[in-house]
Amino acid sequence: MVSFRKSRGSVIRAAVLSALVIGSTFAAAPASAQPQATATLDAIRARGSLVCGVNTGLAGFAQPDSQGVWRGFDVDYCRAVAVALFNDPNRVRYVPTTAQNRFTALQSGEVDMLARNTTWTLSRDTSLGLDFAATSFYDGQGFMVKRSANVEHAPQLDGATICVQPGTTTEQNLADWARANNIRFTPVVIERIEDNISAYLAGRCDAYTTDVSGLAATRAAQASPNDHVILPEVISKEPLGPAVRHGDQRFTDLVRWIHFGLVTAEELGITSGNAAQAAANDQRPDARRLLGRTGELGAMLSVDNAFMLNVIRAVGNYGEIFNRNLTPIGLQRGPNALWTTPGGLQYAPPFR
Amino acid sequence: MSDATADPRYRRTPPKRPIRFSWSDERVRAIVWQLLVVGIIVAVVWWLVRNTQHNLEVRRIATGFGFLNREAGLPIAEHIIDYSPTNTYLRALIVGVLNTLKVAVIGIVLATILGTLIGIARLSKNWLVSKIAGVYVEVIRDLPLLLQLLFWYTVLQGLPNPRNAMNPVAGVFLSNRGLLLPWVEWQAAHTGALLAMIVGVVLTWMYSDVMRARRMQDGQPRRVWPIAVLLILGLPVAVWALMGAPFTPDVPALRGFNFRGGFVVSPEYFALLVGLVTYTSGFIAEIVRAGILSVGHGQWEAAQALGLKPGTVLKQIVLPQALRVIVPPMTSQYLNLTKNSSLAVAIGYQDIVSIANTTLNQTGQAIEGIAIIMAVYLSISLSISLFMNWYNAKIALVER
Numbered sequence: 001m002v003s004f005r006k007s008r009g010s011v012i013r014a015a016v017l018s019a020l021v022i023g024s025t026f027a028a029a030p031a032s033a034q035p036q037a038t039a040t041l042d043a044i045r046a047r048g049s050l051v052c053g054v055n056t057g058l059a060g061f062a063q064p065d066s067q068g069v070w071r072g073f074d075v076d077y078c079r080a081v082a083v084a085l086f087n088d089p090n091r092v093r094y095v096p097t098t099a100q101n102r103f104t105a106l107q108s109g110e111v112d113m114l115a116r117n118t119t120w121t122l123s124r125d126t127s128l129g130l131d132f133a134a135t136s137f138y139d140g141q142g143f144m145v146k147r148s149a150n151v152e153h154a155p156q157l158d159g160a161t162i163c164v165q166p167g168t169t170t171e172q173n174l175a176d177w178a179r180a181n182n183i184r185f186t187p188v189v190i191e192r193i194e195d196n197i198s199a200y201l202a203g204r205c206d207a208y209t210t211d212v213s214g215l216a217a218t219r220a221a222q223a224s225p226n227d228h229v230i231l232p233e234v235i236s237k238e239p240l241g242p243a244v245r246h247g248d249q250r251f252t253d254l255v256r257w258i259h260f261g262l263v264t265a266e267e268l269g270i271t272s273g274n275a276a277q278a279a280a281n282d283q284r285p286d287a288r289r290l291l292g293r294t295g296e297l298g299a300m301l302s303v304d305n306a307f308m309l310n311v312i313r314a315v316g317n318y319g320e321i322f323n324r325n326l327t328p329i330g331l332q333r334g335p336n337a338l339w340t341t342p343g344g345l346q347y348a349p350p351f352r
Numbered sequence: 353m354s355d356a357t358a359d360p361r362y363r364r365t366p367p368k369r370p371i372r373f374s375w376s377d378e379r380v381r382a383i384v385w386q387l388l389v390v391g392i393i394v395a396v397v398w399w400l401v402r403n404t405q406h407n408l409e410v411r412r413i414a415t416g417f418g419f420l421n422r423e424a425g426l427p428i429a430e431h432i433i434d435y436s437p438t439n440t441y442l443r444a445l446i447v448g449v450l451n452t453l454k455v456a457v458i459g460i461v462l463a464t465i466l467g468t469l470i471g472i473a474r475l476s477k478n479w480l481v482s483k484i485a486g487v488y489v490e491v492i493r494d495l496p497l498l499l500q501l502l503f504w505y506t507v508l509q510g511l512p513n514p515r516n517a518m519n520p521v522a523g524v525f526l527s528n529r530g531l532l533l534p535w536v537e538w539q540a541a542h543t544g545a546l547l548a549m550i551v552g553v554v555l556t557w558m559y560s561d562v563m564r565a566r567r568m569q570d571g572q573p574r575r576v577w578p579i580a581v582l583l584i585l586g587l588p589v590a591v592w593a594l595m596g597a598p599f600t601p602d603v604p605a606l607r608g609f610n611f612r613g614g615f616v617v618s619p620e621y622f623a624l625l626v627g628l629v630t631y632t633s634g635f636i637a638e639i640v641r642a643g644i645l646s647v648g649h650g651q652w653e654a655a656q657a658l659g660l661k662p663g664t665v666l667k668q669i670v671l672p673q674a675l676r677v678i679v680p681p682m683t684s685q686y687l688n689l690t691k692n693s694s695l696a697v698a699i700g701y702q703d704i705v706s707i708a709n710t711t712l713n714q715t716g717q718a719i720e721g722i723a724i725i726m727a728v729y730l731s732i733s734l735s736i737s738l739f740m741n742w743y744n745a746k747i748a749l750v751e752r
Contacts, residue, residue, distance in 0.1 A: 099713070100709045100710065100713045101713075102713075103713060103716055103718075104712075104713075104718045107411065107413060107716070107718065108718075123714075123715075124716070126412070127412075127413065127414035127715065127716050127717075128413065128414075128716030129408070129411035129412055129413030129716060130411075149609075157609075158608065159607065159608040159609050159610050159612070160608075160609040160610065161529060161609065161610060164427075166426070166706060166709065166710045166713075167709060167710045167713035167714065171425075171426055171427065171710070172425040172426065172437075172714070174427065175425050175426065175427045175437035176425065176437075178427075179436075179437065179438070185427070186429050186610065187427040187428070187429050188429065188620070188700050189427075189429070189700050189702060189706065189710075190698075190699065190700035191697050191698070191700075191706075191709075192698075195698070195699075195700075196700075199509065199700065202506075202509035202510070202528065203509070203513045203528050204509050204528055204529070204619065206609045206610075245411060246411045246412050246413075247410050247411050247412070
């Protein structure tokens with residue numbers, strides 16, 4: 001028995017050793033498909049639809065309507081990219097992502113792009129393996145409290161319990177702001193935005209903090225919005241925009257220039273209503289370039305030259321997207337007005 | 353198989369046979385198959401690792417554990433050790449581990465007590481008691497745990513706000529901010545007293561072991577409790593008194609938005625604890641019932657025939673035998689409870705999963721984050737397993 005076991009032990013050892021040798025001979029083979037310059041574009045085209053990571057439900061930005069159709073500001077960016085690629089705004093599959101799983105979803109290739117209230121920061125840009133294509137919405141963080149709490153300014157929140165989504169810049173800003181202003185608070189961090197809001201509504205928290213746009217959306221969705229007050233203090237800069245995987249510059253360029261195209265269209269006064277007519281009659285050189293009548297701008301982005309014409313006809317220009325989705329929830333253009341308006345920051349580099 | 357009982361014939365070495373390099377040789381076949389299987393496993397693992405490394409590099413996703421020393425910047429509501437957002441990710445993660453242990457350890461103790469009571473209740477001769485226990489077990493076991501957690505959390509949110517808090521006893525407040533209890537301002541002397549109590553418990557245990565051994569020799573019963581009281585209560589009080597006997601009551605009081613001071617049991621922690629304890633106790637009750645039923649009726653009757661009191665029968669005859677059936681499945685329940693505590697994310701209790709998730713989200717290092725979560729649960733689970741296996745071996749029937 002004893003000697004038998006001994007011999008079996010040496011067999012196993014030999015097996016492991018040789019397996020290691022076999023394994024290391026495989027090692028010469030290449031590891032994986034190299035993501036080429038247009039891997040994402042190729043994959044989207046081969047699949048026939050864009051996979052877009054959106055919020056789990058935020059009125060005005062991304063939320064399914066009563067028919068189950070996704071609507072919102074961010075959703076329109078997904079639709080615009082789908083139009084540029086397929087000339088069909090409906091060839092998008094929406095993947096709801098939470099604040100905590102959105103980056104993993106993008107990194108792992110589960111989604112092609114994120115259009116999901118994501119703040120552009122240096123560390124996210126450099127170490128998360130993603131690129132921000134543009135700033136589609138300039139936002140800032142604020143607080144919402146119940147009117148009955150009689151709070152008028154954020155510094156009065158000392159000692160308060162504050163509901164905040166984990167894994168967001170909001171969470172970090174809140175900690176920074178509290179430290180800088182010597183304010184003590186108790187955080188309540190619940191992953192899903194809906195559960196977070198319901199904890200605030202149930203009175204678990206004295207205040208709910210997120211980007212002011214998100215506060216406005218939440219406030220507007222309540223049965224009696226007047227019971228809630230958004231405090232005047234804005235404690236951070238939150239440039240939100242679509243994000244794509246790092247390493248595929250063609251796709252990044254496409255998403256970026258769709259945003260610039262939408263802004264340019266508003267500058268030129270081209271809307272979903274008059275785009276077709278403008279394509280035929282508008283003699284302004286920059287309008288002709290935007291709508292693909294002259295130049296090869298679309299081909300440079302590996303899409304149809306008339307891609308912006310199709311996009312504008314399907315979703316409208318930047319102003320139309322804003323007015324359709326965000327004006328109803330009570331948001332002003334503010335910094336998201338065109339640069340030609342005082343205080344406006346939306347500016348597009350030349351479309352040439 | 354010990355040497356004393358082994359038949360010497362079995363110890364003879366089987367005749368050796370040279371390996372023939374032929375498929376008909378069983379040993380050659382064994383080697384080939386093992387080589388193949390191990391080779392495939394190594395190749396798959398190697399491919400996964402290479403592929404991951406390559407993709408991380410191409411996408412310029414940061415790797416390594418360097419982030420652990422960076423400032424976390426995330427606020428944590430409940431922490432046993434001192435913590436502020438300026439501390440490192442490492443400390444934040446340690447706070448998370450302690451929060452997980454806080455709910456798992458207390459949950460295991462409470463679930464064992466509650467489960468045992470319900471298991472015994474289900475065997476009760478009282479019709480009402482046994483039916484209530486039966487309904488409890490069936491209802492609790494049949495509903496998903498996540499649903500139960502959300503239920504408890506919603507119930508706790510339905511409590512009045514701090515300004516209208518329930519105040520059943522002076523100094524105790526119950527509101528949607530949690531349960532607040534009066535406490536003392538914690539000082540070094542209190543830590544000393546706590547340590548002294550732990551030492552006292554260990555000494556008592558050793559003392560009762562010695563006394564039991566003496567009783568086994570001469571049959572004389574010995575009283576253990578006076579020394580036990582002295583060690584478990586007297587020793588901490590003495591340490592506390594020697595260290596200056598500090599005592600400053602810390603009574604919660606409503607100031608501004610919230611209560612300040614006192615000992616806080618947050619709704620998140622409470623909902624998670626209640627959910628885990630009630631859920632797991634349903635399973636433990638059935639294990640305890642099975643254990644007690646596994647002891648043959650003859651054992652009860654024989655013990656009674658010897659004139660033992662019912663309590664002694666349960667303690668000395670039935671329980672030691674039932675435990676051998678109870679302990680192995682109980683280990684699984686303890687492991688389940690610990691792992692289920694990761695559902696805390698849904699109701700906002702900041703356990704290790706919640707904090708590691710936030711960390712991996714902020715740093716983008718999902719692989720490292722998940723590895724940390726896995727390492728933590730593996731360590732906790734293996735510790736529970738080791739302890740329970742040791743305990744199981746200790747109470748196992750000593751075969752002669």
